[in-house]
Amino acid sequence: MAPNPTLMQAVEHLGYRVTVGDVATQAGLNVNMAQAGLLALASDAGGHLQVAETGEIVYLFPKNFRTVLRNKFLRLRLKEWWEKIWKVLFYLIRISFGIILIASIVLIFVAIAVILIAVNSSRDSDDSGGGHHGGGGMVFMPRFWFGPDIWWFFYPDYSDRYQQRRVSSPQGKREMNFLEAVFSFLFGDGNPNADLEERRWQEIATVIRNNQGAVTAEQIAPYLDDMGKGWGKKYEDYMLPVLTRFNGQPEVSPDGEIVYHFPELQTTAQERNSQPVAAYLRERPWRFSQADSGQIMLSAGLGAVNIIGALVLNSLLRGEIGVQLAQSGGLIAFVQSIYWILLSYGIAFLSIPLIRYFWIQWRNQRIEARNQQRQERAILLNQANSALQKKIAYAQQFAAKTVIGREDLAYTTETELIEQEIEQADKIDAEWQRRLNQSGS
Known part of the structure; x- marks a missing residue:
């Protein structure tokens, strides 16, 4: 069985020489659990027991005990490997919501642009057939913010801004990038009272x-x-x-x-x-999001843009040109097939944070009470x-306090018993002399 991570952290924090009471205090563990865990850890990691004359036990661990355990336990190695993999996977999951939002908006507005260009071309053809020439039809061409300029959502100067915020933020705390902020806006940043x-x-x-x-x-x-x-x-x-x-x-x-x-x-x-x-x-109150106000407003604004764009696209898809383009296949047919997914994503993108906001208010009232x-x-x-x-x-x-130093030890597993008896010979002789004096008086 793999050792308790909390117990190992407590041993490291306390300087690798501990009693059951030290570990129970540091980690908040059940005393019996701490005792069983220390015995198992000492056995697996090559630790030593130091027994005081009063019968109290001190556990001494090598500073590289984690390396010893890692080499000994395949399960521990696999766990550490999975934790590293999961950090990467979870980060990809977090940023995927922002990527999907941007992709949805780009897809919607590209489809709108294609349909409007087709509508405009159709009107130009009608005007040409009727003997009217000129560029008046171009007034129907909207000005979209798509193409390379869409990447302003990711703050082109984000690297500079991040460094400035890092310097000005307390303790150099790392600020979120936009994609991380989208996940935080949607789902928050976890339970502040998990511990x-x-x-x-x-x-x-x-x-x-x-x-x-x-x-x-x-x-x-x-x-x-x-x-x-x-x-x-x-x-x-x-x-x-x-x-x-x-x-x-x-x-x-x-x-x-x-x-x-x-x-x-x-x-x-x-x-x-x-x-x-x-x-x-x-108890710590729940926060709606650790993203800054600008990132929250931008996330909400993009969610609204997604919904509005989807509604505009729906009206264009119902038009004659939209129906013809959808029937001919290609991009418009694909967008029409996933239209309800695009609209639903935009609605959920704003609904989930709204519901979560009111839930947090209710939860914080109970915490404050x-x-x-x-x-x-x-x-x-x-x-x-x-x-x-x-x-x-x-x-x-x-009230009492007992500190077990090396001078209080009667036995330790660090050295052989014969060596300990030689080292403590003077101490044993002095104890026998004290007892003889007491008996003679």
């Missing part, structure tokens, strides 16, 4: 770690959603998923208040300061009354 659960558990674990493994329910509430009702809320049933995920233990104070103790999150492989964490879990509820719990925590302050103070009685 919500990951962020939730990371922040909860960080709060617990910052409080040295002992917290109250009120300190965790700003990061939860379903608080329950009635007795379930009163008896803090909403803490059960947190206890299950991080192997927590409830403790009852003399006043009957419940606090929570998480031993696994009190052990770390190296000294770390308290990590910054948001006061409450905030949930954010407001969590913020109110954070405010109550910051304005804690005397009872809550007393409860938090009681929880701190269970």
